[in-house]
Amino acid sequence: MKILVTGSNGFIGKNLIAELKNRGYKEIFEYGRETEEECLDKYCKEADFVFHLAGVNRPKQQSEFMEGNYGLTTTLLDTLKKHKNTSPVMISSSTQSERDNPYGESKKAAENILVEYSKETGAKVLIYRFPNVFGKWSKPNYNSAVATFCYNIAHELPIQVNDTSVIMNLVYIDDVLNELINAMEGKGNKVDEFYEVARVHTITLGEIVDLIYSFKKSRGNILVPDMSDPFIKKLYSTYLSFLPEDKFSYELKMNVDNRGSFTEFIKTRDRGQVSVNISKPGITKGNHWHHTKNEKFLVVSGKGVIRFRKVDTEEVIEYSVSGDKMEVVDIPTGYTHNIENLGNEDMVTIMWANEPFDQDRPDTYYLKV
Structure with missing residues (x-):
């Protein structure tokens, strides 16, 4: 199977490509910001499945939301149509697509054009509206608050929390990868018209911050976090991935x-x-x-x-x-x-x-x- 992954250098893309290789998939077309544009034509001609993960989260100009989320999706679908390739297309959307903001509007527009593409060509489309995704290789001050908090606390930098009571819905990168690969293999978790990651963790912002600070303190009190709690286990793994490279070790008394x-x-x-x-x-x-x-x-x-x-x-x-x-x-x-x-x-x-x-x-x- 030949698999096209757009946004290959992004948080989800890097993790997905690594796991696809772990599972024995060898023909993976990686399309990122540095990839030459003509490669997309070749990839769209040959791909048997498309993971469309490319997008814009925090642009310098608001107009870049529509260009990066809607515009690239349009280019991708037009290229697939050019080659009459009706392979399934998965798109990474967001729970914010129903909100009245530039980011949400751009994601909603990408969803809509994908639905129209499916009606026109008969291709299967899989729309995932992800909540906050966290895990290794995420970017602080870009992908999520979890990444920012983990990075700053690990590097002894200050963090800013305006409201500790804010409720966060999060999905862990490994759960996302399992779901995406299941979807490619025909076993996606479809709920009504959209696809979802089954395991969602709900927790307040303040609780997340307290946990991350407790991870930092654990080197001193040598108290291991409660690994029986699935969220704590995943958050601790995420925190460790942000440790400064000269701070992997610590002394014991x-x-x-x-x-x-x-x-x-x-x-x-x-x-x-x-x-x-x-x-x-x-x-x-x-x-x-x-x-x-x-x-x-x-x-x-x-x-x-x-x-x-x-x-x-x-x-x-x-x-x-x-x-x-x-x-x-x-x-x-x-x-x-x-x-x-x-x-x-x-x-x-x-x-x-x-x-x-x-x-x-x-x-x-x-x-x-």
Whole structure:
């Protein structure tokens, strides 16, 4: 299948082309602002499906709305008609097409000419009225408020929010891509006369801003966002795509003494926390037990032994551990336990606890194994 994508250098276009290639589509005609005009003639002659994503969002002059949204659509359809190519045409419109503003009017005009084109030629047309689209590769101060907020907060620039109560309807780029490719394959989500992305996220502007600021703070408090929430998961991925390239990494606080070190890596509100423990040769750590807190130990480097003793018995249980064998050891409640490095090099242990450490309620009681 030969696929024409207009607006190939734009936010949705770049993502769509990347995903089409991921799925094995090889003959993709990319038409963007820098493409020579005569290429459009060749592409319209050969295309089996057209994704018309080119358009204007924020021009310098209002007249450019109609030129970029209606005018280019007219050129595209006229070229398809010239070659008697009635392949399906998908157009990226907007929920603003019903509003009385230059942008909405230009989108509505493009929709109308596409409908007339379908009546005249019999070609299938698929009109998508997208709400705000967010995700990686979007442009700040152009594509969406989400892109602007993510960019500015990641780069420590100020943001301006006039009304935090404004309700936003958003669709995520991956959901958009899935829908568009489904539509090309004959499985589009048609609702009445238009096509829609099924999953729309509704949230206030203020909530979006608060979330993005919490993402920035998470490097300090090492608290991972709630990835069980689909919108938070998608927004966090979007935020990370705007990190400055010299700020991908961040330091953690290492608690170091003559025994080695202990470093908290990540915390969650409902899935506990993960830490990295380094023990020097011959060192034993632990000798405590918990009422409710439970842990999992995974030695990834070095070798040692984990010992257990039920608090009301004298029997000691031993588990040999080594970085040569990826084996998780559960630390049950009610058992005092320790871990000893039996090797000649540092022993590195990944430790998970079912709850973040609470200094006021540590649930940790000293008792030698």
